[in-house]
Amino acid sequence: MKDHVELRSGAYADSVTLLQVSRAVQAAPGVVAAQVAMATGLNLEVLTGMGFDVPDSSPNDMVVALRLDDDADVATALAAVDAALVPTRPSSGDTTLAPPRTTASALERSGAGAIALVSVPGASATVEAMDAVEAGHDVMIFSDNVPVAEEVALKTYAASRGALVMGPDCGTAVIDGVGLGFANTVRPGRIGLVAASGTGCQQLLALLHHAGATQEGVGVRHALGVGGRDLSSSVGGLATREALRRLDADADVDLVVVVSKPPAPEVAEALSTYADGLATPVELGLLGRGQRDLTAVAEAVLARLGHEAPEWPVHGADNTREATGPLLRGLFVGGTLCDESMLMATEAFGPVRSNIPLSDELALGDDLLVDDHTFVDFGDDALTQGRAHPMIDPTLRNEQLARAAADPATGVILLDLVLGHGAEPDPATLLAPAIAAARQDRSIPVIVSLVGTDLDPQGLDAQRDTLVAAGAEVHLSNAAATRRAIQLIEGARA
Amino acid sequence: MSEPTVVTVGADMFAESVEGQAVTVERVDWRPPMPGTEADLAAVATDPRRVEANQKAVQAMLGVTAHLVDVAPASEVLGLEKGQFLHAGPPLEWARASGPMRGALMGGAALEGLVDDPEDAVALFESGSSVSLEPCHHRSAVGPMAGVVTPSMWMWVLEDRATGKRTYCSLNEGLGKVLRYGAYGPDVLTRLRWMGDVLGPLLQAAVRGTEEATDVTGILTQMLQMGDEAHNRNRAGTLMLLRDLSPAMVDAGFDTKDVADVLRFVGGNDHFFLNLAMPACKLALDAGRDVPGSTMVVAMARNGTDFGIQVSGTGDQWFTGPAQVAEGLFLGDYGPDDANPDIGDSAITETAGIGGFAMATAPAIVRLVGGSVPDALATTRRMHEITLAENPRWSVPVLEFQGTPTGIDVTKVCRTGILPQINTGMAGAVAGVGQVGAGLVTPPAEIFPKALAALASRV
Numbered sequence: 001m002k003d004h005v006e007l008r009s010g011a012y013a014d015s016v017t018l019l020q021v022s023r024a025v026q027a028a029p030g031v032v033a034a035q036v037a038m039a040t041g042l043n044l045e046v047l048t049g050m051g052f053d054v055p056d057s058s059p060n061d062m063v064v065a066l067r068l069d070d071d072a073d074v075a076t077a078l079a080a081v082d083a084a085l086v087p088t089r090p091s092s093g094d095t096t097l098a099p100p101r102t103t104a105s106a107l108e109r110s111g112a113g114a115i116a117l118v119s120v121p122g123a124s125a126t127v128e129a130m131d132a133v134e135a136g137h138d139v140m141i142f143s144d145n146v147p148v149a150e151e152v153a154l155k156t157y158a159a160s161r162g163a164l165v166m167g168p169d170c171g172t173a174v175i176d177g178v179g180l181g182f183a184n185t186v187r188p189g190r191i192g193l194v195a196a197s198g199t200g201c202q203q204l205l206a207l208l209h210h211a212g213a214t215q216e217g218v219g220v221r222h223a224l225g226v227g228g229r230d231l232s233s234s235v236g237g238l239a240t241r242e243a244l245r246r247l248d249a250d251a252d253v254d255l256v257v258v259v260s261k262p263p264a265p266e267v268a269e270a271l272s273t274y275a276d277g278l279a280t281p282v283e284l285g286l287l288g289r290g291q292r293d294l295t296a297v298a299e300a301v302l303a304r305l306g307h308e309a310p311e312w313p314v315h316g317a318d319n320t321r322e323a324t325g326p327l328l329r330g331l332f333v334g335g336t337l338c339d340e341s342m343l344m345a346t347e348a349f350g351p352v353r354s355n356i357p358l359s360d361e362l363a364l365g366d367d368l369l370v371d372d373h374t375f376v377d378f379g380d381d382a383l384t385q386g387r388a389h390p391m392i393d394p395t396l397r398n399e400q401l402a403r404a405a406a407d408p409a410t411g412v413i414l415l416d417l418v419l420g421h422g423a424e425p426d427p428a429t430l431l432a433p434a435i436a437a438a439r440q441d442r443s444i445p446v447i448v449s450l451v452g453t454d455l456d457p458q459g460l461d462a463q464r465d466t467l468v469a470a471g472a473e474v475h476l477s478n479a480a481a482t483r484r485a486i487q488l489i490e491g492a493r494a
Numbered sequence: 495m496s497e498p499t500v501v502t503v504g505a506d507m508f509a510e511s512v513e514g515q516a517v518t519v520e521r522v523d524w525r526p527p528m529p530g531t532e533a534d535l536a537a538v539a540t541d542p543r544r545v546e547a548n549q550k551a552v553q554a555m556l557g558v559t560a561h562l563v564d565v566a567p568a569s570e571v572l573g574l575e576k577g578q579f580l581h582a583g584p585p586l587e588w589a590r591a592s593g594p595m596r597g598a599l600m601g602g603a604a605l606e607g608l609v610d611d612p613e614d615a616v617a618l619f620e621s622g623s624s625v626s627l628e629p630c631h632h633r634s635a636v637g638p639m640a641g642v643v644t645p646s647m648w649m650w651v652l653e654d655r656a657t658g659k660r661t662y663c664s665l666n667e668g669l670g671k672v673l674r675y676g677a678y679g680p681d682v683l684t685r686l687r688w689m690g691d692v693l694g695p696l697l698q699a700a701v702r703g704t705e706e707a708t709d710v711t712g713i714l715t716q717m718l719q720m721g722d723e724a725h726n727r728n729r730a731g732t733l734m735l736l737r738d739l740s741p742a743m744v745d746a747g748f749d750t751k752d753v754a755d756v757l758r759f760v761g762g763n764d765h766f767f768l769n770l771a772m773p774a775c776k777l778a779l780d781a782g783r784d785v786p787g788s789t790m791v792v793a794m795a796r797n798g799t800d801f802g803i804q805v806s807g808t809g810d811q812w813f814t815g816p817a818q819v820a821e822g823l824f825l826g827d828y829g830p831d832d833a834n835p836d837i838g839d840s841a842i843t844e845t846a847g848i849g850g851f852a853m854a855t856a857p858a859i860v861r862l863v864g865g866s867v868p869d870a871l872a873t874t875r876r877m878h879e880i881t882l883a884e885n886p887r888w889s890v891p892v893l894e895f896q897g898t899p900t901g902i903d904v905t906k907v908c909r910t911g912i913l914p915q916i917n918t919g920m921a922g923a924v925a926g927v928g929q930v931g932a933g934l935v936t937p938p939a940e941i942f943p944k945a946l947a948a949l950a951s952r953v
Contacts, residue, residue, distance in 0.1 A: 097875065098872060101910040109520055110499045116501045119508055120504040120524055124909075142508065178512065
């Protein structure tokens with residue numbers, strides 16, 4: 001080995017650069033050790049410690065100390081030093097702002113009035129939503145599988161902050177014409193919706209939009225979701241009250257409609273009292289035994305605004321022959337549509353079985369198929385854990401459709417299909433082959449409630465035509481579709 | 495309600511759908527939290543005390559101004575007795591102590607006359623009789639690197655005049671072979687004795703003779719605008735301190751050679767101010783302690799073996815994990831194998847929002863780890879993702895005078911997986927070696943879920 005030590009007077013680089021230079025030179029071929037440093041006392045100590053013999057110097061001198069293999073070329077090593085000393089600059093300094101990592105951070109950047117839309121897995125949804133409430137922003141929580149205690153904590157805190165928590169498990173909201181989650185595009189108007197039910201809200205949006213095509217001034221200004229559990233006894237309507245307060249204060253809202261899956265009776269009663277105290281009239285469309293269906297609610301709204309209800313459209317009625325068996329099979333992606341049909345069927349047939357049963361003893365097992373009328377909600381938490389919502393991934397329902405068709409007791413199949421933002425770009429094309437296959441052997445009647453508007457990205461007419469071509473009878477009103485299915489079953493029994 | 499901007503977190507299809515309606519969307523780059531923390535995060539997020547508790551802790555911290563009020567031996571101001579040793583980081587026994595910690599303790603024992611030869615101190619510490627170890631933090635003190643404090647060492651005394659609370663730190667020895675890096679040779683001990691005989695008394699006279707007590711927090715404000723981040727670069731701060739204290743030093747009536755030696759020593763040690771920055775940070779953070787429900791980190795400290803944090807809402811409990819080895823540049827022909835795991839209380843600077851958190855303001859040292867100026871800006875911005883507030887007094891010119899990211903939030907660390915970025919020196923792993931390099935390090939990730947679990951259990 002051989003040492004080469006040289007002083008460079010007048011050369012200067014900062015200590016960090018020199019550490020980098022030393023490291024680079026150490027990696028050069030033939031270099032055993034290298035230290036390039038300003039000749040300060042500390043550095044001279046280091047150099048001496050490494051065994052280098054450094055000539056007399058001042059702290060303003062740069063020392064280049066190299067220890068080389070015997071056969072290495074000094075000039076080559078010095079060239080490596082010079083190359084490393086040439087200042088390098090990153091060619092393209094990336095000074096753009098990294099994306100925010102939390103909802104809090106994103107809201108800080110987006111400023112006042114921003115709405116947060118949370119769709120992370122349920123176990124993490126509360127934490128993100130709290131960021132919004134804490135900063136005084138409204139939040140929609142699409143995520144499901146959120147513990148009810150967390151929902152109560154969120155909504156209780158939101159009440160103190162004047163923030164609205166839409167959800168958890170809130171599928172739909174329309175705010176000033178902007179659809180969040182699964183939402184239909186509707187023409188604006190002076191009706192305000194409060195919905196503890198995503199597809200219930202979408203059904204009303206679709207029906208009112210259809211009516212508005214011929215009735216001047218019928219349209220929806222805002223549709224505020226509150227989450228499917230808001231009117232349960234544990235949550236007690238916390239978000240529904242806040243939503244009603246907002247819409248009541250909005251001078252551009254003439255009438256408010258509340259839609260919900262079956263609420264807890266005492267919560268429904270308290271809500272009714274609260275609504276009576278508001279200046280804006282409130283139409284309560286709370287599903288339940290003996291209560292109106294959603295289409296009847298829409299008709300009542302139209303009546304209050306001084307309009308006649310239109311004929312709700314039906315297409316493909318020619319496809320339907322008589323029921324092929326005694327049992328009705330309802331297979332739904334919309335929980336409220338499932339509830340509505342089930343309530344109507346119960347009135348006609350007595351208790352029916354479901355994975356979201358009207359009472360516990362009517363629960364379905366894992367196979368979702370029994371020798372009774374069955375109503376399956378594929379959007380239920382238990383069926384969406386670890387997989388996408390059936391409005392996005394139709395696989396599970398299509399499989400069950402085939403199984404129901406194969407059951408000789410199946411007399412009518414009742415389906416829903418929901419259009420709008422967030423849903424599949426062409427859901428009818430995914431559903432049509434399954435319908436055609438189900439009808440292939442026995443021409444089982446397939447009744448579909450197609451919930452959407454002509455302004456939706458998928459196009460209502462095209463979707464309807466695809467389904468009709470596959471053999472379905474297509475309704476805009478889920479209640480009308482259900483009534484038709486019940487009539488067919490009753491006809492087969494008679 | 496007006497036309498909304500929408501912040502989306504989760505499925506991108508919803509963001510696309512909103513964008514498709516010509517509405518501005520801000521997407522969160524969400525990733526799952528640290529494994530197993532979901533339930534604890536939800537419990538702490540919905541703790542009704544949390545929001546106000548964190549506001550209270552942050553405001554208390556930001557409200558503190560640290561004044562330099564005295565310099566005096568640890569025996570006087572901390573009541574430290576012969577055989578009592580303070581050290582950096584969470585609690586530690588000799589048996590688990592690393593090389594540099596042992597080296598510093600051995601040097602300290604020799605300095606106090608417990609042994610003549612530092613090597614003899616090994617038996618003393620192994621026996622454990624007549625010696626005891628205690629964290630600096632347990633005595634309102636902080637110490638850089640090994641942080642060893644013995645009774646005869648002179649300490650800076652900082653005070654929050656609003657409350658009368660005080661914090662303490664030893665005097666900085668300079669770089670290279672020094673006690674805090676675990677060196678204990680004759681030169682080290684000679685320097686320490688001079689610091690006790692000359693430096694300490696002169697600084698005491700200067701501090702006591704300076705009419706208006708030095709506002710250490712104010713110097714921090716200024717130095718952050720002069721290229722210092724107050725952990726690995728303290729050059730401007732040191733010179734401002736010298737400016738404040740020099741007149742009184744000259745007036746103190748000491749031998750002029752001693753005065754010149756002190757001025758030379760302080761002026762030649764760019765890190766001299768670090769030992770004031772640290773207790774100033776501790777004074778502020780101590781004001782944020784013990785707020786039930788607060789998730790703010792009030793101390794990050796390393797003893798060369800363990801990295802520990804304390805959190806406002808969990809009192810004096812330490813949450814510890816193995817200290818990591820820093821990544822950076824090495825002196826001479828030292829390499830990563832020569833470096834000891836992370837050591838020192840100096841991470842109190844990052845805990846308070848400077849040091850690595852203020853990297854953007856110190857472009858001169860960003861190449862310490864082969865980084866670039868954009869990296870430095872990104873580092874400071876990234877730290878905003880895990881902090882509760884911005885410090886209005888400590889601002890970063892290049893970031894449009896945005897305040898430094900302040901008040902590390904345990905929940906945000908667990909949510910984002912972003913670990914606090916610490917600038918640090920590296921000590922040699924073997925006792926007696928001293929400094930081998932400098933670089934960047936982070937805490938072991940697991941201590942944050944541990945702290946989170948403790949917070950959740952108190953909801």
